[in-house]
Amino acid sequence: MLPVAQTAPGETRFIDAFFTGTSAISVTGLITVDTPTHWTGFGEAVILACMQLGGLGIMTTAAFLGMVVSRRLRLRAKLMTQAELHPSISLGDVKSVLRFAALYTLAVEILIAAVLALRFHFAYGFAPGDSLWQGVFHSVAAFNNAGFSLFSDSIIGFATDPWISMPLILGTILGGLGIPVVYELSRRRAVRNWSLHTKMTLSGTAVLLFGGWLVLLALEWSNPGTFGQYAWHDRFLPAFFQSAVLRTSGFNSIDVGQLNDDSLLVSMVLMFIGGGSASTAGGIKVATFFLLMWVIWAEVRGERDATAFRRRLPTQVVREALAVALVYLALNVAAVMLMQRFEPDIMLAPIMFEVVSAAATVGQSTGITYDLGDPSKWLLAIVMYGGRIGPVLFATSLAMATRKRLYRYPETRPLVG
């Protein structure tokens, strides 16, 4: 970034500027320099712009790719008279999607920014201009699931304030559902008309949100480094905040470095799953994960077909989901191994957390990011970009690629287990 973007006269190292830009554009939120103290107002504005462009970019790009796949598959399906193939992304034309995404973004961000600004001004006595800037910045960071904060300790100072936490949670969730779901909700009000994708994403999000809440609450209830520092009735909000933001936006209202190791593991699983398809969230996506869960459930029950919400899941999409999940997992493991090489003095748990957080573009950290060497920073930058566009590009290419064969091999099964 430009010299004018930094507060101190010293030089910002290229890698730190590059890392911050990558983190903002990929809407991750990991930082190697402290946002409020290191950057000037101009620098913060650049970060804001990067987050906004990054979030809008990934949402619309993923939605377009979904539309392309949908059309291609619909063409193919014409021969087979399949009734409801991929209706979830019958989004209309490109222009209307772009307009819808922009309007939706704007509406949510203004709403959240207004609530935050009012609270900052009236409850904490921030000056009007400062309140507005804080409100806008955190609203954009929340909706685009980017998780940058203008407070050095993120949202920790507001952990028990529902007027700060709840708007950020709401922004995170609304940004993380994904354009296909939101577009459909804006058109079809009746639940029975919802597409499979919408049903899976909404129910999955609810399960992860409340399941994560209860599990984290149980694991951290008496941890004095996290929720245990508050009176018992003040522990529910920070836990709900953590459950909501940890899959995607990556703010933190507790010190992540103080979490128990088992909470870190739960957190990694939740981050790995991530948010909705064609949203500002990362991970393998809620629908991808629950699709695999439905398949396993069908298998356990001995059903011939894997079904969800009275719809049959095509074999092809199951294979796609499997490929996306396992390749993503393998790349995470590879990155963890590489980073352990780079950072022999850091333990496995924080390194795993850091890599999954970067790959899922979450941005929470146990606190090791500041101390990383340059190779690790480059690695994390690659992981953030790869994690951001990897799953959607990979899934799209899988869905598009088809090879015609004039023959099929005979079917046979190896032993399993």
Next chain:
Amino acid sequence: MLPVAQTAPGETRFIDAFFTGTSAISVTGLITVDTPTHWTGFGEAVILACMQLGGLGIMTTAAFLGMVVSRRLRLRAKLMTQAELHPSISLGDVKSVLRFAALYTLAVEILIAAVLALRFHFAYGFAPGDSLWQGVFHSVAAFNNAGFSLFSDSIIGFATDPWISMPLILGTILGGLGIPVVYELSRRRAVRNWSLHTKMTLSGTAVLLFGGWLVLLALEWSNPGTFGQYAWHDRFLPAFFQSAVLRTSGFNSIDVGQLNDDSLLVSMVLMFIGGGSASTAGGIKVATFFLLMWVIWAEVRGERDATAFRRRLPTQVVREALAVALVYLALNVAAVMLMQRFEPDIMLAPIMFEVVSAAATVGQSTGITYDLGDPSKWLLAIVMYGGRIGPVLFATSLAMATRKRLYRYPETRPLVG
């Protein structure tokens, strides 16, 4: 175990006796008391018997379950004239399988025991009776992939001796291929007549064996705690030994606690995969793992069918493999979380390694087993039993369960990625 089994007059705690018995019967090899110093010759003989019964038991049980599934599926397939359904386990009748397994076990164990005993006697000057006992014990431990050793430092003292290492590697591999593969190899010599299961297991084993060798060699080449302590030409054998035994039998010729963390991660992946179906090895099994890899590869290439070796993989078996792998993974994660609760002072890496080692009935350890509290020992005992019989029972029940439905839901696809 009985008082007569222990050397010192002190009492063996119940949990340690129970843990040792569990470890031997489940052919894992984890120990909470040092085998040669804690147990008398009688105690060692009990362990030997447990290993042999455990190994033979799991091999034959799994083979029978495979036969039952095979018959059930063949009955079902009759309606559909499917040519080669599940030929890998056309093992004939129960009696002949039992006889074959017993003869095969005996033949391999005698061969390995003879080589080891001769080497112990002539190269290391052990007394004849002692040489024989050492040879038999380690041969049985190798073939049954149980990994118990009568040396307190396992095979570390023989790390660069090919006449000890190679027989143990051979025993490990031969015990870990599985009855269906070995039975078929004994009948059909020509490669083109091999079943899909045999081809997948043999090629997969070779890939894991040599891939693991090269990767471990590269990661540990200059680690003075492991291979780096030897002259360069003496590093290949211990690395090959580690690659071969680490998926299944669990001896160690290096100090596992000295491995780099990235080697530990590679090792966990290899242990998780394990050995052949219906063998003395654990894990999700080689064929299960490579089936998923073939599916992903087919998906990446855009093939309509997932195929391997010119055979089409049925959708149902893909779903079974997916269910087995993911449920196994989830249970491992759960056990790691629980054990972290029990052992707050032990780092994540050794705990993960310990749990995966127990679940995959491998038995290597970074050295923490001796220091574990009782809850962790009980947990590991459950994990060893569950890991031993879990995957095969789960896979069998999946293959057997079928629910007839008179209707099918319409097909629809959610977004992936």
